[in-house]
Amino acid sequence: MKIDLLVTNCTLLPLPGTQEIIARGFVAITGGDITAIGPMDQCPPVGTGTMLDGQGQLVLPGLVNGHCHAPMILFRGLADDLALSSWLQDHIFPAEARLVNPAMVYPCTKLAAAEMLLAGITCVADGYFFEADVAQACAEVGLRCVAAQGIIDFPAPGVADPRDNIAVATTFLDQWQGRDPLIKPALFAHSPYTCSPRTLTRAKELARQYRTSLFIHVAETKGEIEQISTPLAASPIRHLDALGLLDRETVCVHCVWADEEDLDLLARREAGVIICPQSHLKLASGRAPLPSMLARNIRVGLGTDGAASNNSLDLFREMDLAAKMYKILPPDPVAVPAQRILDLALRGTAEVIGLHPGSGMLAPGSPADLILLDTNRPNLQPWYSSDLLVYSGCAAAVRSVIVDGRLVVHERKLLTIDLAETMTQVNRLASRTS
Amino acid sequence: MKIDLLVTNCTLLPLPGTQEIIARGFVAITGGDITAIGPMDQCPPVGTGTMLDGQGQLVLPGLVNGHCHAPMILFRGLADDLALSSWLQDHIFPAEARLVNPAMVYPCTKLAAAEMLLAGITCVADGYFFEADVAQACAEVGLRCVAAQGIIDFPAPGVADPRDNIAVATTFLDQWQGRDPLIKPALFAHSPYTCSPRTLTRAKELARQYRTSLFIHVAETKGEIEQISTPLAASPIRHLDALGLLDRETVCVHCVWADEEDLDLLARREAGVIICPQSHLKLASGRAPLPSMLARNIRVGLGTDGAASNNSLDLFREMDLAAKMYKILPPDPVAVPAQRILDLALRGTAEVIGLHPGSGMLAPGSPADLILLDTNRPNLQPWYSSDLLVYSGCAAAVRSVIVDGRLVVHERKLLTIDLAETMTQVNRLASRTS
Numbered sequence: 050m051k052i053d054l055l056v057t058n059c060t061l062l063p064l065p066g067t068q069e070i071i072a073r074g075f076v077a078i079t080g081g082d083i084t085a086i087g088p089m090d091q092c093p094p095v096g097t098g099t100m101l102d103g104q105g106q107l108v109l110p111g112l113v114n115g116h117c118h119a120p121m122i123l124f125r126g127l128a129d130d131l132a133l134s135s136w137l138q139d140h141i142f143p144a145e146a147r148l149v150n151p152a153m154v155y156p157c158t159k160l161a162a163a164e165m166l167l168a169g170i171t172c173v174a175d176g177y178f179f180e181a182d183v184a185q186a187c188a189e190v191g192l193r194c195v196a197a198q199g200i201i202d203f204p205a206p207g208v209a210d211p212r213d214n215i216a217v218a219t220t221f222l223d224q225w226q227g228r229d230p231l232i233k234p235a236l237f238a239h240s241p242y243t244c245s246p247r248t249l250t251r252a253k254e255l256a257r258q259y260r261t262s263l264f265i266h267v268a269e270t271k272g273e274i275e276q277i278s279t280p281l282a283a284s285p286i287r288h289l290d291a292l293g294l295l296d297r298e299t300v301c302v303h304c305v306w307a308d309e310e311d312l313d314l315l316a317r318r319e320a321g322v323i324i325c326p327q328s329h330l331k332l333a334s335g336r337a338p339l340p341s342m343l344a345r346n347i348r349v350g351l352g353t354d355g356a357a358s359n360n361s362l363d364l365f366r367e368m369d370l371a372a373k374m375y376k377i378l379p380p381d382p383v384a385v386p387a388q389r390i391l392d393l394a395l396r397g398t399a400e401v402i403g404l405h406p407g408s409g410m411l412a413p414g415s416p417a418d419l420i421l422l423d424t425n426r427p428n429l430q431p432w433y434s435s436d437l438l439v440y441s442g443c444a445a446a447v448r449s450v451i452v453d454g455r456l457v458v459h460e461r462k463l464l465t466i467d468l469a470e471t472m473t474q475v476n477r478l479a480s481r482t483s
Numbered sequence: 484m485k486i487d488l489l490v491t492n493c494t495l496l497p498l499p500g501t502q503e504i505i506a507r508g509f510v511a512i513t514g515g516d517i518t519a520i521g522p523m524d525q526c527p528p529v530g531t532g533t534m535l536d537g538q539g540q541l542v543l544p545g546l547v548n549g550h551c552h553a554p555m556i557l558f559r560g561l562a563d564d565l566a567l568s569s570w571l572q573d574h575i576f577p578a579e580a581r582l583v584n585p586a587m588v589y590p591c592t593k594l595a596a597a598e599m600l601l602a603g604i605t606c607v608a609d610g611y612f613f614e615a616d617v618a619q620a621c622a623e624v625g626l627r628c629v630a631a632q633g634i635i636d637f638p639a640p641g642v643a644d645p646r647d648n649i650a651v652a653t654t655f656l657d658q659w660q661g662r663d664p665l666i667k668p669a670l671f672a673h674s675p676y677t678c679s680p681r682t683l684t685r686a687k688e689l690a691r692q693y694r695t696s697l698f699i700h701v702a703e704t705k706g707e708i709e710q711i712s713t714p715l716a717a718s719p720i721r722h723l724d725a726l727g728l729l730d731r732e733t734v735c736v737h738c739v740w741a742d743e744e745d746l747d748l749l750a751r752r753e754a755g756v757i758i759c760p761q762s763h764l765k766l767a768s769g770r771a772p773l774p775s776m777l778a779r780n781i782r783v784g785l786g787t788d789g790a791a792s793n794n795s796l797d798l799f800r801e802m803d804l805a806a807k808m809y810k811i812l813p814p815d816p817v818a819v820p821a822q823r824i825l826d827l828a829l830r831g832t833a834e835v836i837g838l839h840p841g842s843g844m845l846a847p848g849s850p851a852d853l854i855l856l857d858t859n860r861p862n863l864q865p866w867y868s869s870d871l872l873v874y875s876g877c878a879a880a881v882r883s884v885i886v887d888g889r890l891v892v893h894e895r896k897l898l899t900i901d902l903a904e905t906m907t908q909v910n911r912l913a914s915r916t917s
Contacts, residue, residue: 443879
């Protein structure tokens with residue numbers, strides 16, 4: 050078997066079905082896949098492939114960011130410490146109306162993709178407008194992306210007349226389906242409070258037709274509950290279900306205000322859920338009922354949300370917070386164990402957003418999306434268990450990143466684009482926000 | 484005026500009394516003090532001093548860690564996801580009884596000090612046993628330390644007979660008072676539930692005699708409230724007050740379960756408070772009433788607590804969490820604005836733990852404890868305000884660190900000790916924990 054990239058001398062967490070850490074191991078990659086993995090004494094010859102010395106480094110599957118609006122990195126810190134409704138309507142929507150166009154989406158996504166890769170995120174599920182430019186930017190930077198074109202019943206960037214929203218989305222799907230191995234096109238209906246039942250139904254029909262995922266913000270704030278509830282569908286999640294939207298290919302983002310009946314429904318329909326802990330706190334939305342979701346075996350994953358409401362595209366921080374925030378009110382130190390969170394950030398999220406079934410683990414046949422962490426640093430000493438990655442892991446430990454078999458970050462440097470130029474472009478745009 | 488170290492071309496946040504960021508500025512340091520600061524066009528000649536180019540970097544006062552048990556870095560991750568009582572009594576106390584001695588305290592503190600400096604922390608208030616070895620290690624690594632010798636009514640590391648606890652503490656104060664400009668010796672009474680009223684009173688007398696601070700864990704858990712409350716002193720904080728302990732030189736650490744009357748008392752006595760948000764969540768202790776503390780102008784600061792209950796000695800993470808965690812339950816996006824948190828992490832904490840009055844700010848006469856942040860990285864773009872430091876700041880951005888006028892971290896490398904050797908020593912100790 051020809052090897053394209055061979056990672057040697059690295060530390061490997063227990064492989065599926067085993068208990069032992071491999072202190073000196075290898076990962077062999079051919080094309081975009083992991084083809085072999087094991088201890089160094091079984092390492093095959095590299096042949097004409099490239100060798101990457103993983104000495105002193107821990108190899109992990111890349112982290113998967115289940116929800117983002119990459120271009121919104123431009124609005125990071127533009128308006129902090131506000132409630133979601135005022136943040137959106139007084140600040141973000143006006144700034145978006147004025148500034149969002151392909152010339153903004155493309156460089157801003159490149160910057161966001163750079164931030165994510167450097168933080169060990171190898172795949173993002175993104176939802177925005179001009180999503181073709183998001184897809185283009187991610188492909189160029191080398192970040193895997195489930196790119197979901199936004200659908201909303203208001204005039205939106207790139208969709209002046211909302212009656213065209215489904216048509217624009219269809220064009221996007223046609224354009225990007227099968228075009229790039231890194232990009233999976235999908236759909237993102239903004240929310241039940243900004244999309245009519247007809248729009249939601251049509252969006253889901255379109256997603257089914259193209260066999261892709263439909264993402265939707267739902268039950269994010271208490272206000273939304275009051276706004277959407279009707280005698281027939283007493284919650285936004287039941288509203289979606291009444292419209293036939295809930296299935297394995299629908300991803301309900303946020304679900305902060307999902308009640309017991311909603312949770313039962315999400316479990317029964319096997320719908321996916323992505324929670325964004327930092328964003329939920331920052332926008333004062335609340336705390337999604339993660340322990341109840343896990344108790345019901347709901348398919349759930351983690352996301353950062355956009356940088357404007359977080360304000361970091363950093364899944365290490367999400368993991369740490371998710372593992373801690375449920376331990377109080379009421380007090381329960383084992384409400385969500387660290388190991389469960391690590392599993393969510395790797396396999397769980399990948400599964401929810403519809404990646405290849407082998408994603409989020411290290412095994413032959415899995416996509417070669419992986420990261421090398423420098424554990425030889427003070428904040429990652431000593432090592433008793435992989436809980437350490439949840440409670441002390443950090444973006445700064447990420448030394449190399451491989452996506453789809455391609456080395457995109459090496460020795461903490463992004464290899465794919467001119468990052469300084471991208472930062473300059475984004476800062477030029479930022480100077481026009483006020 | 485002779486200059487020893489001159490930082491040039493750096494970005495400076497608005498100086499006290501001004502509104503404007505200085506895009507190209509300088510900081511002049513003589514001995515351990517800042518002697519001049521301003522825009523580059525007023526920069527004095529460096530003479531025979533050392534020049535440090537701050538191009539593309541933001542200079543901030545060093546972060547101040549208001550509470551730590553540095554040697555406990557050995558127990559980071561040894562026992563996660565447990566309640567405080569079980570964590571302490573079933574895991575930490577037994578491990579401490581077996582392992583804590585000067586040969587453990589010294590290298591472990593060096594590692595903790597390294598982690599803190601690399602994360603932009605220039606001063607820590609530490610409390611542990613064998614605190615002389617903590618002080619020695621911090622002085623060597625170059626971290627400023629308010630080193631507080633532990634006092635407890637149980638046999639403890641270095642104090643086999645608890646009747647000697649005050650005598651051992653006195654010896655420590657005698658040894659370290661005025662010995663090293665980086666070290667201020669102080670006292671740390673473990674808690675009202677592990678120290679008798681007589682011990683607490685004697686500890687406070689000793690602190691007064693040596694004009695230093697007395698730190699004490701108090702009102703950390705709900706269980707403690709029930710344990711300590713008596714008809715005469717219905718809460719641990721009122722218990723301390725009844726013993727005459729509360730004044731400006733007493734630092735009440737945690738105060739998670741301070742009720743309204745306690746808070747009024749802390750304000751009236753002008754006692755200091757340190758909260759440790761990450762630790763409070765991780766140990767399922769609860770959420771300290773920070774908004775109520777700020778509303779009463781209680782002197783409050785932030786700490787990480789020991790690495791075993793956090794698990795990172797990283798004040799950027801504490802700031803981010805402290806700014807977010809009060810925004811929910813009940814929802815209030817402006818419960819604690821980011822700017823208030825930044826001020827706490829710089830000036831507030833420094834004031835509470837009794838540092839020089841100029842600490843935590845950049846001004847002539849202030850101690851030269853400062854950090855240079857590389858803002859030229861994706862996760863710190865764009866810049867709209869210094870809120871960015873709270874919501875997106877990270878240890879990884881710290882490029883250089885100066886403590887007491889001495890450059891101790893440069894280009895992310897610790898200059899003062901052999902870090903690899905220290906890590907090896909700590910890992911050797913870690914292999915003996917089980």
